[in-house]
Amino acid sequence: MVAASVPMRVDVVSPEAVLWSGEAEFVVARTVDGEIGILANHEPLMAALAAGTVEIQAGEDRVPVQVGGGFLQIVDNTVTLLADEAALATD
Amino acid sequence: MASAELRAIRRRIKSVESTKKITRAMELIAASRIVKARERVRAARPYAEKMIEVIHNVGRASGDVGHPLLERRELRTMGVLVVTSDRGLAGAYNSSVLRMAERHMAGLRDRGVALRLYAVGKKAQTFFSFRGYDIASSFLGVTDQPTYADARAVAAALIEDCEAGAVDAVEVFYTIYRSALSYHPARIELLPVSPPEHPEDADAGGAEGKGAALAYEYEPDPAVILGRLLPRYVESAVYGQLLESSASEHASRQRAMKSATENAEELIKVLGRTANQARQAEITTEIAEIVGGAQAMSAG
Numbered sequence: 001m002v003a004a005s006v007p008m009r010v011d012v013v014s015p016e017a018v019l020w021s022g023e024a025e026f027v028v029a030r031t032v033d034g035e036i037g038i039l040a041n042h043e044p045l046m047a048a049l050a051a052g053t054v055e056i057q058a059g060e061d062r063v064p065v066q067v068g069g070g071f072l073q074i075v076d077n078t079v080t081l082l083a084d085e086a087a088l089a090t091d
Numbered sequence: 092m093a094s095a096e097l098r099a100i101r102r103r104i105k106s107v108e109s110t111k112k113i114t115r116a117m118e119l120i121a122a123s124r125i126v127k128a129r130e131r132v133r134a135a136r137p138y139a140e141k142m143i144e145v146i147h148n149v150g151r152a153s154g155d156v157g158h159p160l161l162e163r164r165e166l167r168t169m170g171v172l173v174v175t176s177d178r179g180l181a182g183a184y185n186s187s188v189l190r191m192a193e194r195h196m197a198g199l200r201d202r203g204v205a206l207r208l209y210a211v212g213k214k215a216q217t218f219f220s221f222r223g224y225d226i227a228s229s230f231l232g233v234t235d236q237p238t239y240a241d242a243r244a245v246a247a248a249l250i251e252d253c254e255a256g257a258v259d260a261v262e263v264f265y266t267i268y269r270s271a272l273s274y275h276p277a278r279i280e281l282l283p284v285s286p287p288e289h290p291e292d293a294d295a296g297g298a299e300g301k302g303a304a305l306a307y308e309y310e311p312d313p314a315v316i317l318g319r320l321l322p323r324y325v326e327s328a329v330y331g332q333l334l335e336s337s338a339s340e341h342a343s344r345q346r347a348m349k350s351a352t353e354n355a356e357e358l359i360k361v362l363g364r365t366a367n368q369a370r371q372a373e374i375t376t377e378i379a380e381i382v383g384g385a386q387a388m389s390a391g
Contacts, residue, residue, distance in 0.1 A: 011137075011141075013137050013138045013141055014138065014239075015135060015138045015139075015239045015242075015326070015327055015330055016131070016134060016135060016138075016238070016239050017134040017135075018134070018137050018138075031310050032310070032311060033310050033311060036310075043308060044307045044308065045307065045308045045309075045310065046145070046148070046149060046152075046307045046308070046309050046310070046313075046316060047309070047310035047316075048310070048311065048315070048316055048319055070323075071145060071316070071319070071320065071323075073141075073145055075307075080141055080145075082138065082141055082142060082145065082323075084323065085239075
């Protein structure tokens with residue numbers, strides 16, 4: 001299965017490590033103003049994240065990341081999540 | 092039956108040997124800790140770099156927001172954070188950063204600036220309390236393997252005091268780690284925050300750079316985001332300084348323990364020779380006594 005949408009670059013960075021980095025089609029994040037979904041070529045955005053789960057759709061995989069607040073920056077088709085605290089949610 | 096001298100030497104050899112075992116173990120532990128600490132310095136870099144980039148962009152977009160962490164005030168009280176280790180046996184690691192800090196603090200005091208001292212590590216705490224300084228807060232047990240939570244605790248104390256006006260600025264004395272053989276004490280100004288110049292700025296020029304920054308959409312507005320960003324920025328800076336200091340501490344300890352181990356080996360060699368000499372002298376004396384005794388018998 002080839003994903004139809006154009007991928008974008010996503011980096012999830014916590015103070016202690018880079019948690020996830022790669023290409024993704026879709027990102028769902030909760031900002032302090034509400035939930036947002038991000039597709040490729042989103043306009044530049046700088047948002048404060050609320051504590052919760054960020055979901056990254058990368059190909060067939062859906063990667064959930066728990067964040068305890070932080071920031072989300074979108075510029076040049078690159079989504080950077082600067083999380084205060086973060087962990088890859090494992091099932 | 093060995094003589095008293097020989098027994099004393101053998102006892103010393105044993106004690107030096109057990110010291111050598113300890114210094115050797117500490118050397119190996121320090122070596123493995125350096126690797127870990129260096130790895131953590133490396134892992135922390137992407138966040139710190141992104142943070143600088145983001146804060147820079149937001150800072151331009153939000154324009155002139157009065158935030159207490161950005162405000163340059165008249166310097167009445169200087170907060171001084173000194174990063175040392177909890178344990179000694181690390182060569183000149185602690186004394187060089189402490190001496191640098193103390194010299195600088197004396198200079199500030201001469202200019203009539205009050206000091207508020209924050210100590211990381213037991214060595215800084217004892218050094219300054221012994222010299223009669225008041226220590227506002229001490230952070231112990233963090234320097235061996237600093238975590239981000241430790242950095243957050245230190246930064247929280249500094250930020251709180253800065254926002255409350257207890258200090259007007261904060262300087263940090265720590266040890267920069269370059270390599271296992273090169274690390275040196277350094278001073279940086281932590282507060283008020285002055286984000287380092289973004290490399291793109293120099294090329295892009297004022298107007299163009301500003302246009303790019305303003306094209307962002309903010310959620311919520313830039314001033315609120317900046318207010319949230321600044322404490323994170325300070326935390327991440329403190330975290331970097333703790334990690335560098337920790338790597339330097341282990342590097343310094345490894346080197347100190349390596350030379351201690353070598354000294355012990357040398358000492359064991361010298362003592363071994365002395366012991367052999369003493370043993371030989373003892374045997375010679377015994378033979379002389381026996382021969383002398385036999386001669387006396389046959390003469391009589």
